[in-house]
Amino acid sequence: MHERLSFHIKRDSVLHRLNPLTKLTLVLALIMVAFTSPWYWTPHLLFLFVIIPLSFIGKVFREFFFAATRLILPAAGFLFLMQAFFQPIGEHVIFKFYFLDITQESLMFAFKNAMRVIVMVSSFTLFLLTTHPSELMSDLTRRGLPGQFAYVIISTLQILPQIQSKSQTIISAQRSRGLDTEGNFFKRAGSLVPLVGPLVFGSLVEVEERAIAIEARGFTSKSIKTSLYEIADTSFEKIIRWGLIIIIILSIVLNIWL
Amino acid sequence: MALVNLQNVTYKYPLTKTPALQNINLQIKEGEFVAVVGANGAGKSTLCYTLAGFAPHFFKGEMSGSIEVAGKESSKSTLDEWVLNVGLAFQNPFNQISGAKYTVFEEIAFGLENIGVPRDEMKDRVNDALALTGITDLADRSPYSLSGGQQQRVALTSILVMQPKLLVLDEPTSQMDPIGTREVFSVIRKMAEGGMTVVMVEHKMEWIAQFADRVIALKDGSILLEGKPGEVLTSDVLAENGFGISRYTSTAREAKKQGLWKKEKLPVTLDEAVEGFKK
Numbered sequence: 001m002h003e004r005l006s007f008h009i010k011r012d013s014v015l016h017r018l019n020p021l022t023k024l025t026l027v028l029a030l031i032m033v034a035f036t037s038p039w040y041w042t043p044h045l046l047f048l049f050v051i052i053p054l055s056f057i058g059k060v061f062r063e064f065f066f067a068a069t070r071l072i073l074p075a076a077g078f079l080f081l082m083q084a085f086f087q088p089i090g091e092h093v094i095f096k097f098y099f100l101d102i103t104q105e106s107l108m109f110a111f112k113n114a115m116r117v118i119v120m121v122s123s124f125t126l127f128l129l130t131t132h133p134s135e136l137m138s139d140l141t142r143r144g145l146p147g148q149f150a151y152v153i154i155s156t157l158q159i160l161p162q163i164q165s166k167s168q169t170i171i172s173a174q175r176s177r178g179l180d181t182e183g184n185f186f187k188r189a190g191s192l193v194p195l196v197g198p199l200v201f202g203s204l205v206e207v208e209e210r211a212i213a214i215e216a217r218g219f220t221s222k223s224i225k226t227s228l229y230e231i232a233d234t235s236f237e238k239i240i241r242w243g244l245i246i247i248i249i250l251s252i253v254l255n256i257w258l
Numbered sequence: 259m260a261l262v263n264l265q266n267v268t269y270k271y272p273l274t275k276t277p278a279l280q281n282i283n284l285q286i287k288e289g290e291f292v293a294v295v296g297a298n299g300a301g302k303s304t305l306c307y308t309l310a311g312f313a314p315h316f317f318k319g320e321m322s323g324s325i326e327v328a329g330k331e332s333s334k335s336t337l338d339e340w341v342l343n344v345g346l347a348f349q350n351p352f353n354q355i356s357g358a359k360y361t362v363f364e365e366i367a368f369g370l371e372n373i374g375v376p377r378d379e380m381k382d383r384v385n386d387a388l389a390l391t392g393i394t395d396l397a398d399r400s401p402y403s404l405s406g407g408q409q410q411r412v413a414l415t416s417i418l419v420m421q422p423k424l425l426v427l428d429e430p431t432s433q434m435d436p437i438g439t440r441e442v443f444s445v446i447r448k449m450a451e452g453g454m455t456v457v458m459v460e461h462k463m464e465w466i467a468q469f470a471d472r473v474i475a476l477k478d479g480s481i482l483l484e485g486k487p488g489e490v491l492t493s494d495v496l497a498e499n500g501f502g503i504s505r506y507t508s509t510a511r512e513a514k515k516q517g518l519w520k521k522e523k524l525p526v527t528l529d530e531a532v533e534g535f536k537k
């Protein structure tokens with residue numbers, strides 16, 4: 001069954017022990033710097049010398065590598081091709097294909113943009129790999145994020161696989177009653193109707209019961225919530241966070257100014 | 259003084275014509291274990307929701323009469339205050355999993371986090387509750403990976419850990435095997451002896467007869483019969499009104515007609531039946 005419902009890999013590392021907010025700020029700072037830095041090689045260097053080493057520090061390089069090759073590279077590769085072909089800049093044509101041409105400039109431009117996206121997605125992947133979602137949410141709730149908001153995020157993550165398996169059950173049930181789910185496009189689309197009805201109405205009924213269940217456990221209680229886990233937050237981390245925030249602000253200001 | 263006091267309670271769900279509960283008068287003492295029986299649509303679940311404050315606070319609809327639990331009046335309280343005194347667990351365990359937690363331990367702590375119990379006390383209470391219902395070995399599992407019966411135990415534990423004065427249970431053992439059912443009944447009995455008041459909807463007559471102090475039979479939203487399990491569950495009125503009755507009772511009733519059952523009182527449990535037929 002679905003034992004694993006998040007990206008999170010449970011390991012003991014410095015990166016795992018960092019406060020979730022510190023990691024989140026770091027991700028934001030990396031993204032901002034990669035996107036606003038005027039120097040061409042910034043995103044490339046950030047990826048090679050910050051993000052990859054961080055994946056080793058977090059002891060999740062293998063998983064990170066998997067996610068990168070299967071998810072991030074294909075997307076970035078596609079972006080690279082699109083931009084290389086359709087960016088109408090530069091004169092040094094390298095390659096011509098009917099009306100499409102690749103110039104040295106458009107190639108460079110595409111490479112930088114693809115790298116920026118890689119920095120963005122891979123730093124976020126690293127964050128998800130080393131941060132438990134409930135730890136993140138209870139830390140953010142402690143800092144004033146509304147409990148309802150945190151609940152919606154976490155429960156959605158958990159309930160998606162449940163809905164998936166339920167739709168599978170409904171399909172099997174409808175098939176055993178003679179529903180034809182194979183054939184051409186229209187036939188398949190038509191066979192969705194007997195699936196969607198039970199799934200949607202069933203989910204609505206469930207929502208009511210779940211609302212009762214969490215209400216019975218004091219979800220809307222006006223007292224100040226406590227948390228089962230103590231989430232470490234040192235004053236050293238606070239300083240780091242402020243440093244990162246200054247970097248973020250600087251990169252925004254410089255970008256507008258220049 | 260009675261912990262629960264219902265006076266002339268009548269309740270109608272929104273958009274319905276007939277009331278789901280009609281003129282209910284009910285007093286329950288502290289530490290009493292009351293079982294509620296009845297056919298589908300008799301108002302068992304509505305009674306549970308009323309005691310737990312969800313009718314009318316959650317469902318809206320029209321409520322008349324007075325509902326008092328632990329000295330508080332339902333119409334003058336809000337739902338979030340009410341649930342501190344009254345715990346509710348219902349039938350479908352899957353929908354009672356909060357969905358916000360990744361392990362059983364966290365799931366059970368959820369209610370305590372919400373009402374602001376300090377961390378050390380929280381851990382102790384969760385550990386005690388896990389041991390009480392015998393699911394300590396499930397503590398690190400994902401609540402979604404459990405069987406229906408195990409999920410029902412988690413749902414029950416999540417409410418027990420909040421230590422309500424009144425525990426309302428709507429068929430809490432429907433997905434359990436006989437061994438699980440026995441264990442849950444004895445846990446609930448133990449809680450009642452420790453001073454927790456329990457109202458439980460249940461179809462398993464043999465278990466009610468062994469563990470409950472009192473039985474309430476509901477029909478069409480009204481109380482049809484009320485009294486000691488041995489009396490109510492063997493009553494002819496129950497049989498005539500189409501209630502589910504224990505197979506030992508119906509066997510002995512037939513035997514009585516044939517002159518094979520000599521005792522005056524009919525049995526509900528296997529032990530009582532064996533003893534009666536021996537004579």
